[in-house]
Amino acid sequence: MTHDVFNQAHPLTGHDVSADAALMDGVEREGAGWATGELRRLGLLAGSEQAQDWGRLANEHPPVLRTHDRYGRRIDEVEFHPAWHELMTVAVDNGMHATPWSSARPGAHVARAAKFFVWSQVEAGHGCPISMTYASIAALRHSPALAADWEPLLASRSYDFGLRPPLGKRGVLAGMAMTEKQGGSDVRAGTTRAEPQIDGSYLLTGHKWFNSAPMCDVFLVLAQAPGGLSCFLLPRVLPDGTRNAVHLMRLKDKLGNKSNASAEVEYHGATAWLVGEEGRGLRTILEMVNMTRLDCVIGSAAGMRYGVTQAVHHARNRGAFGRKLADQPLMRNVLADLALESEAATVLMTRLAGATDRAIAGDQAEAALRRTALAVGKYWVCKRAPVHAAEALECLGGNGYVEESQMPRLFRESPLNGIWEGSGNVAALDVLRALGREPGAQEAFFAEVALAAGADRHLDAAADRLRKSLDDTTDFEIRARRVAEDMALVLQGSLLVRLAPAAVADAFCVSRLSGDAGRAFGTLPTGLDLDVLIERASF
Known part of the structure; x- marks a missing residue:
C-alpha cells in the first residue's frame, strides 16, 4: 500500500468552543453568568463540522457585485453564498448584534461579547455587519426620534436579508461609511456634500473609498453640511420603496476577510437624515467607532484562541522523532507561550466588555477606565494577532500552510482588526x-x-516604570506606541495576577514584564509550569 494515512491529526470537530476557562470565568465574573447555557449551545454549534463548513464555503465563494440587471437597470445588489446567510442567521438569532441595547439585564453586553468571541472562531468576515449593527445604536441615540424608529429593528433577532423598505422588514442591519480616497483616517478631509432640504432631509453627493458591508439596510455616513462635518443616516431603500441614489462601484479585492463585501460607493443626491447636530459628526460617529473597537479586540482574541487550539490539537496528535510533538520540550514552550498570549487577550477582552456594560449603565469610574483601556487593548491585542497567527500556523508545519487547514485564512484575517477603526x-x-x-x-x-x-x-516594578514614563511627556508622541504597549502589558499582568491561576500569572509577569524571555514565541524561561498553560488551551 502507498496511501496508508497515519500520524496525521484528525480534524478538530465535535467540541464545545465555549469550553474555555478564561472566557467562562470572565463571563461569570463580569456579571453574565446567566448566559452560560446559551454560550454552551452556541459553542457546540461552533465546534460542529457543519458550522466549520459554513465558514469554509463562505470564504471559498466570496460575494459578487451585480451593478445592473439583464435589461440594463441599475440594481447594485451583492450576492452571497448560502453559507454566509447561515452564519448571519446564527449570529442574529443569538443576539450578537444590537440586542443587548434593548435588554435591561446586567451583563447583557458581556454575554454578547462572549458569543461574538465564540462564533468568530467559526468565521470572522460576517462579524463586520454584526459589529457595526451593534455599534450603530450608540450613535443613533444622539437623535432620539430616529432611534425610536430604528432601534427595535436593529435589535430584532430576525435576519431579514434583501433590499426592501427597511421600516417594513422584520429586522435590519447597519453599516458605516467614513473614509474617502484622499482622507483615510483623516475623515475631516472628506468632500462628500450634504445639502439640506425643506422636509428636513439632506441630499448627499460624493464618494466613500471603503463602505463596510454595503448590503446592509442603512448606513451612518459622514458628509460636509453647511454647519461642518456631520453624521447622517442613509438607507439603501427609501420609505416609498424606491432605491436610494447609492451606486456600488466595485468590491474591494482584499488580503483576507473574503466572505465579507467591502465596496467603493458613490452618492448621487442620496437621501439621508441628520444624526446629532451639524458640525459634530465626528464626535457622533465616534460613539459607534468606540463600540466597534471593542469588537476589534474581541475578534483578535478569538483568532488567537482558534490558532492556539489548532496548534495544540495538531501537536498532541502528531509524532516526530520518537514522541508526540506536544511532548517535545521546545514545542511545549511554543504552545505554552501561544496559550499565554491568548489567555491574556481573553482576560483583557472580558474586562473591557464588563467596563462597557457598566459604563453604559452610568458607572463613571468604569467609563473612565474604559476610555483608556479600550484604546490600549485595541492597539496591543490587535498588534499581537498577526505574529500569533503566524506562529500557530507554523506549529502545523507544511499542513498549516495549506488552505484546507484553514490556518492561511486565519493568517490573512489577523492584520485586519489592527487596521479597522484606526490603525x-x-x-x-x-x-x-x-x-x-x-x-x-x-x-x-x-x-x-x-x-x-x-x-x-x-508587575510592581513595571507599574512603577510606567508611572515615571507617563510623568515625562518629552517626545510623548514619538513614544506613543511604546506607551500603549507598556500600558497594555501592565494591565494584562494585573488582571492575570488577580484572576488567573498562579502558573499563568507567573509566566506572564516573568516573560512580559521582567524581560526574562526572548522576542519570539517559544522563549519562556525555565522553571514555569507549562502543563497548566497548555491544558487551558486544549479541548
Missing part, C-alpha cells in the same frame, strides 16, 4: 489623548492596576 498609530495616539484630555482616565487605569499591587515583584 496602530491612530490607536496609540488615542491613548495619549485619553491620558491628556479625559478627566480621571489615568487615575482609573492605575486604580485598576493597583488592585494587584504587592502580588508580583515584576
Whole structure:
C-alpha cells in the first residue's frame, strides 16, 4: 500500500468552543453568568463540522457585485453564498448584534461579547455587519426620534436579508461609511456634500473609498453640511420603496476577510437624515467607532484562541522523532507561550466588555477606565494577532500552510482588526489623548492596576516604570506606541495576577514584564509550569 494515512491529526470537530476557562470565568465574573447555557449551545454549534463548513464555503465563494440587471437597470445588489446567510442567521438569532441595547439585564453586553468571541472562531468576515449593527445604536441615540424608529429593528433577532423598505422588514442591519480616497483616517478631509432640504432631509453627493458591508439596510455616513462635518443616516431603500441614489462601484479585492463585501460607493443626491447636530459628526460617529473597537479586540482574541487550539490539537496528535510533538520540550514552550498570549487577550477582552456594560449603565469610574483601556487593548491585542497567527500556523508545519487547514485564512484575517477603526498609530495616539484630555482616565487605569499591587515583584516594578514614563511627556508622541504597549502589558499582568491561576500569572509577569524571555514565541524561561498553560488551551 502507498496511501496508508497515519500520524496525521484528525480534524478538530465535535467540541464545545465555549469550553474555555478564561472566557467562562470572565463571563461569570463580569456579571453574565446567566448566559452560560446559551454560550454552551452556541459553542457546540461552533465546534460542529457543519458550522466549520459554513465558514469554509463562505470564504471559498466570496460575494459578487451585480451593478445592473439583464435589461440594463441599475440594481447594485451583492450576492452571497448560502453559507454566509447561515452564519448571519446564527449570529442574529443569538443576539450578537444590537440586542443587548434593548435588554435591561446586567451583563447583557458581556454575554454578547462572549458569543461574538465564540462564533468568530467559526468565521470572522460576517462579524463586520454584526459589529457595526451593534455599534450603530450608540450613535443613533444622539437623535432620539430616529432611534425610536430604528432601534427595535436593529435589535430584532430576525435576519431579514434583501433590499426592501427597511421600516417594513422584520429586522435590519447597519453599516458605516467614513473614509474617502484622499482622507483615510483623516475623515475631516472628506468632500462628500450634504445639502439640506425643506422636509428636513439632506441630499448627499460624493464618494466613500471603503463602505463596510454595503448590503446592509442603512448606513451612518459622514458628509460636509453647511454647519461642518456631520453624521447622517442613509438607507439603501427609501420609505416609498424606491432605491436610494447609492451606486456600488466595485468590491474591494482584499488580503483576507473574503466572505465579507467591502465596496467603493458613490452618492448621487442620496437621501439621508441628520444624526446629532451639524458640525459634530465626528464626535457622533465616534460613539459607534468606540463600540466597534471593542469588537476589534474581541475578534483578535478569538483568532488567537482558534490558532492556539489548532496548534495544540495538531501537536498532541502528531509524532516526530520518537514522541508526540506536544511532548517535545521546545514545542511545549511554543504552545505554552501561544496559550499565554491568548489567555491574556481573553482576560483583557472580558474586562473591557464588563467596563462597557457598566459604563453604559452610568458607572463613571468604569467609563473612565474604559476610555483608556479600550484604546490600549485595541492597539496591543490587535498588534499581537498577526505574529500569533503566524506562529500557530507554523506549529502545523507544511499542513498549516495549506488552505484546507484553514490556518492561511486565519493568517490573512489577523492584520485586519489592527487596521479597522484606526490603525496602530491612530490607536496609540488615542491613548495619549485619553491620558491628556479625559478627566480621571489615568487615575482609573492605575486604580485598576493597583488592585494587584504587592502580588508580583515584576508587575510592581513595571507599574512603577510606567508611572515615571507617563510623568515625562518629552517626545510623548514619538513614544506613543511604546506607551500603549507598556500600558497594555501592565494591565494584562494585573488582571492575570488577580484572576488567573498562579502558573499563568507567573509566566506572564516573568516573560512580559521582567524581560526574562526572548522576542519570539517559544522563549519562556525555565522553571514555569507549562502543563497548566497548555491544558487551558486544549479541548
